[in-house]
Amino acid sequence: MIGRLTGQLAEKTPPEILVDCNGVGYEVLVPMSTFYNLPGLGEKVSLLTHFVVREDAQILYGFGSAAERAAFRQLIKISGVGPRTALSVLSGMSVEDLSQAVTRQEVGRIIKVPGIGKKTAERLLLELKGKLGADIGVQVSVVDDAQSDILQALVALGYSDRDAALALKALPQDVGVSDGIKLALKALAK
Numbered sequence: 001m002i003g004r005l006t007g008q009l010a011e012k013t014p015p016e017i018l019v020d021c022n023g024v025g026y027e028v029l030v031p032m033s034t035f036y037n038l039p040g041l042g043e044k045v046s047l048l049t050h051f052v053v054r055e056d057a058q059i060l061y062g063f064g065s066a067a068e069r070a071a072f073r074q075l076i077k078i079s080g081v082g083p084r085t086a087l088s089v090l091s092g093m094s095v096e097d098l099s100q101a102v103t104r105q106e107v108g109r110i111i112k113v114p115g116i117g118k119k120t121a122e123r124l125l126l127e128l129k130g131k132l133g134a135d136i137g138v139q140v141s142v143v144d145d146a147q148s149d150i151l152q153a154l155v156a157l158g159y160s161d162r163d164a165a166l167a168l169k170a171l172p173q174d175v176g177v178s179d180g181i182k183l184a185l186k187a188l189a190k
Helices: 032-036 066-076 083-092 095-104 118-128 145-156 161-169 177-189
Strands: 004-013 016-021 024-029 044-053 058-063
Touching: 004 024, 016 044, 032 083, 044 066, 058 066, 058 083, 066 083, 066 095, 066 118, 083 095, 095 118, 095 161, 145 161, 145 177, 161 177
Parallel strands: 024 058
Antiparallel strands: 004 016, 004 044, 016 024, 044 058
């Protein structure tokens, strides 16, 4: 019903914002990835939206990109995953990270999201397989076994998926696992 909102950003209280559209204020729940990219208060903002009508509430969810909204819509189609859980997933990891986790079937990356247990993560991976990636404009890079091992090691050491992926990009393509981990740790320490 409501596909997009454009107006003045009136309030920002994570995860909710208030968008003033010609005197009408819309309360919109947004993932943290969108929240961090919002302009300052009083500035113009445009969000793609998804409107949810329940028996006890009408809730508007907003997204900074079409890929985020498409991922949200795929997530809420999964049994046991509601809009709040989908918002939590998109707040905990980017659409690209989610797509990579689905492609590689990495349960460990999904269960790091607050509120997602092992069974829900496994269901997400199973039901999203083939539905994320090229379908929503995210291109998952092909990573060889050594780079995948380096990435997993960095994540296991407590680095975020984004930081680990950035460190991985800076490494030579033909680097071994142990040397790659050492080089990545040096790069991350700077």
